[in-house]
Amino acid sequence: MTDKAGRDRTLQSRTVLVRRHSLVTRITHWLNAVNLLLLLMSGLQIFNAHPELYWGQYGADGDPAVLTIGARETESGLSGFIRAGEAELSTTGVLGVSRSDGEPTVRAFPAWITLPSYQDLGAGRGWHFLFAWFFVLNGLVYLSSSFLSGHFRRNLAPVRGQFSLRHLAREIADHARLRFPEGDAARHYNALQKLTYLIVIFLMLPAMLLTGLTMSPGMDAALPWLVDLFGGRQSARTIHFVTASLLALFVFVHVAMVVLSGPWNNLRSMVTGQYAIRYREPRS
């Protein structure tokens, strides 16, 4: 028997509130969101000072670039572009050339996404390093508390077979159909969540910090292995930019998933800690 919405009427649903996120996770999550946003915006301000990326120990105008965001004069006015190797894409209006005070202006990233909005490398650096300190302190609180409380072992470590290709393929197929876990399965992160969060927490965010430090001539003198780890200061700068772009992509997908799998329930769980799980059971 099914009702109009196609639901099985022999089943009734029951909602249970569980405690999903600890207080430390909730606070550090939101502080991290603010820190990453301001780091991205001030980072793009810094990038705009020299919108070209290289590979190796050195790189400046005239050396082969792996990525360039630039502008050139054309008959129809200024034209912006992004170039990676041989491939070039016209990006007028957003990258290379964008409107600033109503006028088409040459700048890699547009004013609305940089901090400050106007060109000011010194101020951008000031904000970047301030929020880098906040990011590191906040991250240390999260990491140490999560190791001690067993959060990582309990919630993020994969259970047997969860990271097998077959299991991951099925989860990807489920996600693509927007079928999200219910009942007991929703009590735990699924394999895609675990994998993504592990990559972000233990690979991408540490890579951001380390590549950021590698750009500092002082840190390179103090910890020379940093330069070797990334194959040069300019490689580190490129990895810093690419990883930041991947993090922006992660946040985009993360927010999309939050919206698609029940925005209020997800938001409540990250604010108050309470997460509603729906069980479907036979009518008694």
Place this chain on the structure above:
Amino acid sequence: MTEKPFSRRLLLAGGALGAGAAAFALNADLVSRVALTGAGKLTLSAQRLLLGRGALAREFGEKDISPTFRVNGTSRPESEDYARLAEGNFADWRLRIDGLVDRPMELSLADLKKLPARTQITRHDCVEGWSAIGKWTGVPLGLLLTAAGLKPGARYAIFYCADELEQSFDGSGRYYESIDLVDAFHPQTILAYAMNNADLTVGHGAPLRLRVERQLGYKQAKYLMRIEIADGFGRLWGGKGGYWEDRGYQWYAGI
């Protein structure tokens, strides 16, 4: 375990956040200035802790030298005095070392070249993000400061340059820089008169430029005319210790 939706802890955290936001709204300029200055000082202290006095910047081999080394900032000082010095191949140029020293001195380029020299192939990192590797030869600054003898109270070396990046009546557009004595006595801190086995070109700061290898490019003052040893730099122009520092850049440029 269940928890009330709005626990007291959450309320307290919210309150603290709100108070911070209110302080920011009331005087955003002051709060941000204090925060930014504080972060800068924290960076300097943390890096000094890790660096110690002696940690060296990486030195590269001949094959690592950049095929082209970008000329940045001033490419030729505009003053008549500098033009006259350049025309005479800097034979009449003198470097003055004065301030809080026992024996102020004036040195010609020939005097400097007679002194023990250090050659180093290092990476030059511009604050904008690019890097170039070059070979520098010059006199360790520590050697000259030891010879001059520092007076009690000496804390900074201030570098006065021949180039003016901005036209001004009060001299505030003139390039200058400052470093503290930890960097001044660092073995790789040299006054370079040669680059890539040739005399320093005008574009790269002839006849003499500073190399302070654990900091960014704007610290590497070109066209040196005078080094003053002082107890502070607050009395100079913008009071921040350098041309770019007076325009919002960090005094400590190790990051």
